[in-house]
Amino acid sequence: MSASELACTYASLILHDDGLSITAEKIATLVKAANVKVESYWPSLFAKLLEKRNVEDLIINVGSGGGGAAAATVATPAGGAAAAPDAPAVKEKKEEAMEESDDEMMFSLFD
Structure with a gap:
């Protein structure tokens, strides 16, 4: 989020x-009083957005993104104890795949 967006x-x-x-x-008056320089279109964008939306609803729903991913189901044979050691291996493979895809996109959370 840019300084202009944050100020507005x-x-x-x-x-x-x-x-x-x-x-x-x-x-614009509040932003100017705070000595923050913003592009002239930011205040009008925020005003137009907030005339159609309820600010309290936006505050309450902060961080409530979409639903989480469905848990993967593993078919277990009749002897369920034999399938238990395989479950962590599947999870590790998925985590490695996620890390590789982040690297391929040249994206890192801490850059």
């Missing part, structure tokens, strides 16, 4: 917390 986000939250209507002019 905070300004919008301040306006909402004070019970004021969220407009582009008010967002």
Whole structure:
């Protein structure tokens, strides 16, 4: 998230917390008072977004992404004890595949 987006986000939250209507002019005024330089389109984008959405709903749903992936099912033979050692090996292969795909995309969480 850029500094401009973050500044407009905070300004919008301040306006909402004070019970004021969220407009582009008010967002721009708060950002200017904080001595943050933002491109002129950011306040209007945030104002247009927040006139259609409820800020409280956005706050409540922070971090609630989509559903998790379904757990893989492993077919077990009649003697279930024999299948147990194979389960960790399958998990390790999947983890390795994930790491390889991240490297191939030249993506790292800590870069």
